[in-house]
Amino acid sequence: MKYGGYAGKILTVDLSSGIFGEIPLTDELVENYLGGRGFAAKILYDELEPGVAALDPGNKIIVVTGPATGTLVPTASRTAIGCKSPLTGAQSVSYMGGHFGAELKYAGWDGVLISGAAADPVILVIADDAVSLRPASGIWGKDTRQTQELLAAELGRDFKLGTIGPAGENLVSYANFMHVQHAAGRGGIGAVFGSKKLKAIAVRGTGGIRVGTPTADYVAGCRELHRIIRENPVREAFRWMGTTGMLPTVNEAVGLPYRNHQDDRAPDVSPIHPEEIAKYIEHYEACGGCNVICGSVVEFVRNGRQYRTERIEHESVWALGPLCGITDLPAIMEAGHLCDLLGMDTMSAGAAIAWAMEAREKGLLDLQDTDGLDLAFGNADVLAEALAKISAREGFGDVLARGSRGAARYLGRGEDYAMQVKGLDIAAYAPRAFTGMALNYATTARGADHNKAFTVAAEFLGVLGDYDRYSTEGKPRLVKRMQDSTAVIDSLIMCMFTVDLGISVDLYARSANLATGLEITGDDVYSIGERINTIERLFNLREGFTRDDDRLPARFAEEAAPSDEGGHTVDVGTMMDEYYREREWDDRGVPTRALLDRLGL
Amino acid sequence: MKYVEFHKEKCISCDLCSQVCSLTKLGRIQPAAAAIRVTRDPSVYLGERECAVCDMTHDRACVDSCPVGALTYDEGAGVVRFDAELCTECLACLDACPNVARDADSGRIMICDLCAGDPQCVQWCPEGALTWEGKA
Numbered sequence: 130m131k132y133g134g135y136a137g138k139i140l141t142v143d144l145s146s147g148i149f150g151e152i153p154l155t156d157e158l159v160e161n162y163l164g165g166r167g168f169a170a171k172i173l174y175d176e177l178e179p180g181v182a183a184l185d186p187g188n189k190i191i192v193v194t195g196p197a198t199g200t201l202v203p204t205a206s207r208t209a210i211g212c213k214s215p216l217t218g219a220q221s222v223s224y225m226g227g228h229f230g231a232e233l234k235y236a237g238w239d240g241v242l243i244s245g246a247a248a249d250p251v252i253l254v255i256a257d258d259a260v261s262l263r264p265a266s267g268i269w270g271k272d273t274r275q276t277q278e279l280l281a282a283e284l285g286r287d288f289k290l291g292t293i294g295p296a297g298e299n300l301v302s303y304a305n306f307m308h309v310q311h312a313a314g315r316g317g318i319g320a321v322f323g324s325k326k327l328k329a330i331a332v333r334g335t336g337g338i339r340v341g342t343p344t345a346d347y348v349a350g351c352r353e354l355h356r357i358i359r360e361n362p363v364r365e366a367f368r369w370m371g372t373t374g375m376l377p378t379v380n381e382a383v384g385l386p387y388r389n390h391q392d393d394r395a396p397d398v399s400p401i402h403p404e405e406i407a408k409y410i411e412h413y414e415a416c417g418g419c420n421v422i423c424g425s426v427v428e429f430v431r432n433g434r435q436y437r438t439e440r441i442e443h444e445s446v447w448a449l450g451p452l453c454g455i456t457d458l459p460a461i462m463e464a465g466h467l468c469d470l471l472g473m474d475t476m477s478a479g480a481a482i483a484w485a486m487e488a489r490e491k492g493l494l495d496l497q498d499t500d501g502l503d504l505a506f507g508n509a510d511v512l513a514e515a516l517a518k519i520s521a522r523e524g525f526g527d528v529l530a531r532g533s534r535g536a537a538r539y540l541g542r543g544e545d546y547a548m549q550v551k552g553l554d555i556a557a558y559a560p561r562a563f564t565g566m567a568l569n570y571a572t573t574a575r576g577a578d579h580n581k582a583f584t585v586a587a588e589f590l591g592v593l594g595d596y597d598r599y600s601t602e603g604k605p606r607l608v609k610r611m612q613d614s615t616a617v618i619d620s621l622i623m624c625m626f627t628v629d630l631g632i633s634v635d636l637y638a639r640s641a642n643l644a645t646g647l648e649i650t651g652d653d654v655y656s657i658g659e660r661i662n663t664i665e666r667l668f669n670l671r672e673g674f675t676r677d678d679d680r681l682p683a684r685f686a687e688e689a690a691p692s693d694e695g696g697h698t699v700d701v702g703t704m705m706d707e708y709y710r711e712r713e714w715d716d717r718g719v720p721t722r723a724l725l726d727r728l729g730l
Numbered sequence: 731m732k733y734v735e736f737h738k739e740k741c742i743s744c745d746l747c748s749q750v751c752s753l754t755k756l757g758r759i760q761p762a763a764a765a766i767r768v769t770r771d772p773s774v775y776l777g778e779r780e781c782a783v784c785d786m787t788h789d790r791a792c793v794d795s796c797p798v799g800a801l802t803y804d805e806g807a808g809v810v811r812f813d814a815e816l817c818t819e820c821l822a823c824l825d826a827c828p829n830v831a832r833d834a835d836s837g838r839i840m841i842c843d844l845c846a847g848d849p850q851c852v853q854w855c856p857e858g859a860l861t862w863e864g865k866a
Contacts, residue, residue: 201749281772337760415742420856
């Protein structure tokens with residue numbers, strides 16, 4: 130491996146046979162896919178048998194880092210975890226912050242490729258070169274916090290830990306993987322871990338990473354990147370408001386989905402205002418290598434119960450709050466905390482509950498159908514009980530554990546109210562208010578993910594341009610370009626927040642070059658990102674996805690949000706031909722031969 | 731006596747201190763071998779942190795523990811020096827003081843040397859959790 134920043138090899142773990150191995154990284158893989166999401170996309174495409182069921186032992190999990198992970202480059206602490214998703218059937222990669230990925234690299238591994246399934250629950254323990262599978266009998270069934278406390282007591286304080294909770298064990302289709310308070314949340318990775326009977330991964334690394342730039346130049350280069358972030362005025366807002374800072378503004382702009390997207394504005398979000406949330410802060414927390422510091426520990430009480438947990442994030446406070454017609458902050462924070470303990474995605478959990486609330490409102494479900502759960506919009510008290518039932522797959526919880534679309538299909542009714550794309554539920558930025566987000570939701574490989582092209586930055590915040598957020602003009606190109614640059618951020622792996630903190634595409638290229646010794650330009654960032662998005666598309670096409678899957682629920686084209694005086698709707702179909710042309714995909718959404726040749730695919 | 735002071739209430743666990751320390755001293759990023767390391771007990775949810783760095787104020791247990799004089803106290807600089815030529819890798823210093831680390835690759839014993847009067851960890855700490863001569 131001539132490039133710096135990498136450990137140089139990926140650990141392979143076959144749970145069926147208990148056999149370990151390693152795959153060396155090649156220069157070609159690095160030059161074409163960089164790391165993180167790029168490696169995951171390439172490996173999943175190459176390694177998975179077409180049509181394999183997500184919960185079959187034949188599915189594989191790739192846990193992977195990037196060249197900047199753990200190397201002083203700001204925010205480069207993230208870990209990517211990919212597999213075929215049980216929620217969507219598409220390929221899906223989720224990310225978590227914290228200290229797990231850096232530790233994996235210090236242990237000498239860029240990633241871990243997990244195949245097969247264990248007969249009995251196990252944990253994977255990686256201590257540098259010493260890799261072992263141990264029985265998980267004592268922790269199977271424990272929540273994510275209990276599991277990590279027990280493992281820490283057993284293994285010692287130097288190990289970094291990640292685990293699934295009961296939701297993953299019970300194959301909830303949006304179960305996640307938790308590292309302390311950080312979640313690789315979306316797409317149901319936790320269920321794939323559960324299907325493999327892999328409860329947790331513990332990693333300790335004592336080795337070092339060599340970077341591709343001489344030390345003095347490297348330190349100076351990273352110092353400059355840190356300075357740009359530190360001096361950006363947005364940084365202070367991230368710090369004290371976390372990700373929740375935009376919630377009131379977006380709501381005021383009629384861009385915050387409310388009551389399962391029936392409206393795009395909640396009447397009053399003052400109870401969940403970021404200043405209200407900030408009142409509970411006990412101390413601040415950062416991920417490794419980060420000087421943004423958007424995390425904090427909060428302490429609060431609800432119904433006499435004392436909680437100490439992570440400050441709730443924007444998407445979580447929204448999905449478990451306004452999306453369900455709820456603004457009772459302690460109830461929302463309690464629900465978010467329960468999702469973390471049970472190990473499931475707050476967003477899809479909230480969306481499944483909101484779906485049921487609308488189905489109930491529309492007369493498609495009654496109290497008997499929902500097993501006594503009073504799933505009415507605005508009922509904050511139902512959240513905790515519903516989440517516990519979902520995780521345990523008990524009664525109506527077993528229906529909601531399938532996700533909003535899965536629940537509708539299982540019952541044979543209400544699919545119009547499942548607000549998702551490809552099965553992944555839409556995020557907290559209303560498609561009708563931000564047409565770029567709408568197109569991004571429709572076309573991103575993993576489904577309606579807000580983080581794969583956060584066009585709100587260009588359509589609303591004025592950070593990356595000044596687009597009319599309702600117009601579709603120029604959006605196909607904007608979405609394509611942002612999807613491509615984001616793929617590189619996800620491959621380094623840096624935090625998405627750096628986009629809003631002054632890190633430009635040229636600076637992502639510089640970050641990559643500092644760590645690796647590559648000499649890529651801003652243009653190369655776009656072409657690497659294009660390759661990653663294209664191979665993700667090829668994976669999904671192979672699984673049977675078509676142009677028909679690149680669409681939003683009909684509601685957004687048919688009904689305007691009642692609070693929107695402009696009466697805007699969005700039909701992503703009108704942007705699709707142009708988007709495909711920008712991508713050099715044909716009118717069925719299939720990459721053209723010329724594109725594949727140019728990208729070397 | 732001067733040393734890098736740790737203010738645990740300000741630390742946010744970014745690990746930049748141990749990353750930059752190991753990089754500038756060893757030429758690679760290797761927090762486990764850095765002369766400063768922040769840890770916390772993961773059996774308590776996001777609980778208090780501890781910092782392992784030479785505080786220059788103790789009885790110099792590392793020097794006393796070394797049977798061959800590979801660790802000596804430099805009165806002028808006010809830091810402990812390591813002589814790899816003399817070290818027999820008995821590792822007694824690691825047992826003597828929890829602030830001592832070792833780079834397994836080179837065998838070098840890692841003890842804070844204050845970066846010749848400009849500690850990099852203090853420079854890089856984004857929260858002022860590390861101070862030097864009273865300054866963040």
